[in-house]
Amino acid sequence: xxxxxQFDRVSVTAHEKTILVDISFALFAGEKAALCGKSGxxxxxxxxxxxxxxxxxSGAVYFQQQRLTASxxxxxxxxxxxxxxxxxxxxxxxxxxxxxxxxxKAHRQYRPTEARLIEALQRLQLPADILNQESSRISGGxxxxxxxxxxxxxxxxxxxxxxxxxxxxxxxxxxxxxxxxDPDLTVLSxxxxxxxxxxxxxxxxxxxxxxxxxxxxxxx
Amino acid sequence: xxxxxxxxxxxxxxxxxxxxxxxxxxxxxxxxSRDIVVGVLRMSIQLALVGIYLKMLFELNQPWLNGLxxxxxLLVADLSILRRAGLKARYFTLATFIAIAFSIxxxxxxxxxxVIQPAHFYDARYIVPLAGMILGNCLQGNVxxxxxxxxxxxxxxxEYATFLMxxxxxxxxxxxxFRDAVKAAINPTIAGMxxxxxxxxxxxxxGQILGGSxxxxxxxxxxxxxxxxxxxxxxxxxxxxxxxLNIAFNAFDVLRDEVIKxx
Numbered sequence: 001x002x003x004x005x006q007f008d009r010v011s012v013t014a015h016e017k018t019i020l021v022d023i024s025f026a027l028f029a030g031e032k033a034a035l036c037g038k039s040g041x042x043x044x045x046x047x048x049x050x051x052x053x054x055x056x057x058s059g060a061v062y063f064q065q066q067r068l069t070a071s072x073x074x075x076x077x078x079x080x081x082x083x084x085x086x087x088x089x090x091x092x093x094x095x096x097x098x099x100x101x102x103x104x105k106a107h108r109q110y111r112p113t114e115a116r117l118i119e120a121l122q123r124l125q126l127p128a129d130i131l132n133q134e135s136s137r138i139s140g141g142x143x144x145x146x147x148x149x150x151x152x153x154x155x156x157x158x159x160x161x162x163x164x165x166x167x168x169x170x171x172x173x174x175x176x177x178x179x180x181x182d183p184d185l186t187v188l189s190x191x192x193x194x195x196x197x198x199x200x201x202x203x204x205x206x207x208x209x210x211x212x213x214x215x216x217x218x219x220x
Numbered sequence: 221x222x223x224x225x226x227x228x229x230x231x232x233x234x235x236x237x238x239x240x241x242x243x244x245x246x247x248x249x250x251x252x253s254r255d256i257v258v259g260v261l262r263m264s265i266q267l268a269l270v271g272i273y274l275k276m277l278f279e280l281n282q283p284w285l286n287g288l289x290x291x292x293x294l295l296v297a298d299l300s301i302l303r304r305a306g307l308k309a310r311y312f313t314l315a316t317f318i319a320i321a322f323s324i325x326x327x328x329x330x331x332x333x334x335v336i337q338p339a340h341f342y343d344a345r346y347i348v349p350l351a352g353m354i355l356g357n358c359l360q361g362n363v364x365x366x367x368x369x370x371x372x373x374x375x376x377x378x379e380y381a382t383f384l385m386x387x388x389x390x391x392x393x394x395x396x397x398f399r400d401a402v403k404a405a406i407n408p409t410i411a412g413m414x415x416x417x418x419x420x421x422x423x424x425x426x427g428q429i430l431g432g433s434x435x436x437x438x439x440x441x442x443x444x445x446x447x448x449x450x451x452x453x454x455x456x457x458x459x460x461x462x463x464x465l466n467i468a469f470n471a472f473d474v475l476r477d478e479v480i481k482x483x
Contacts, residue, residue, distance in 0.1 A: 051384075052472035052474070069471075088379045106389075
């Protein structure tokens with residue numbers, strides 16, 4: 001089996017500063033991995049590099065064995081959901097936020113029904129009536145789960161989660177993890193939370209832009 | 221009916237009026253003498269030069285010379301737009317030039333050739349002031365459009381990236397900022413049309429009336445110039461933003477740092 005994500009000796013600089021040095025790792029479909037390390041160690045940069053938001057100085061990133069280039073980036077982005085600490089919903093109401101990607105040409109023909117919206121929310125333990133709430137009035141944890149639900153609705157296979165569980169209580173965190181226990185879904189996350197690290201099969205530790213430790217928990 | 225000339229001694233009398241505000245400013249403790257002198261002097265010299273130039277332009281009335289004058293105005297406006305919008309001229313000069321040249325020439329030509337129909341379409345008396353007025357207003361609009369658009373993109377970098385991640389193309393992802401920027405650029409023109417004549421008498425109309433025109437003719441020209449400013453500004457700001465999209469982003473749809481001037 002070939003890896004879904006592969007970093008091959010990747011170095012990245014941004015604003016004339018080196019942010020990643022010689023990073024190599026591979027992630028297979030269905031695996032759940034966490035990047036940990038001090039703030040500024042380059043954890044989020046790994047996610048951003050995979051999304052083509054940083055320019056790769058040397059080395060290569062592969063997604064399903066396709067090298068990340070200007071011509072493959074759209075395909076990579078379309079398979080990937082990125083959810084940050086304070087996700088941007090990009091619309092006035094939660095319903096519009098969930099439907100936002102379906103305004104774009106790439107997804108226009110897959111617009112979900114109301115029932116599918118509610119089902120996606122329920123998988124993340126969100127009530128159906130949140131649909132009519134204003135995006136600015138829901139909590140950080142709810143925003144993260146709405147953003148996750150949006151990823152599920154898009155049928156994304158790869159989830160890049162940047163400190164997602166920080167705003168969640170134990171119960172919601174378990175709900176999130178239950179969703180991702182699906183062997184079809186691959187997760188690359190940034191986390192500090194020990195409980196989340198425990199749940200991830202692979203832990204990648206970064207220090208000053210270098211990968212210093214790769215630990216396989218063997219339970220995923 | 222010719223306009224009354226102002227002879228030199230009376231011109232000097234006119235400058236005397238500056239003494240009154242100068243005295244008032246001095247009395248309230250504002251020491252602006254230097255700024256006032258520089259301002260009045262610069263205005264006088266610059267306008268005198270334009271006067272000499274325009275007199276020559278009107279007397280010769282050569283199509284190539286008139287064209288050259290418009291070309292120079294377009295180039296100066298181009299660089300001025302980019303400087304004030306905080307974008308590097310090295311990258312955007314051509315795009316902005318194409319956008320303003322196309323819009324200004326189209327709206328001026330429409331007005332002069334189809335509507336006013338002078339004996340010679342290149343008549344300096346028509347095309348130079350009309351193109352100049354349209355361009356002057358268009359300049360403001362383009363500065364606002366570019367400045368708004370690129371500062372909104374940088375301010376909302378994460379939101380823009382989120383749109384990309386949700387499957388938007390570059391064009392789909394910038395569209396909200398694009399619309400806002402165009403709206404901000406043309407709003408002053410639309411608002412100006414809506415209050416025209418109520419708040420103040422428009423400058424061109426005042427000038428024409430002083431120059432001896434029938435008020436009715438002056439009104440028609442004022443309407444003509446406003447419509448051309450509206451058309452020119454809208455076309456130029458949309459075209460300018462659209463062309464800049466091909467320059468300001470890398471192949472991964474990320475805004476290039478180096479195209480924007482550091483504040």
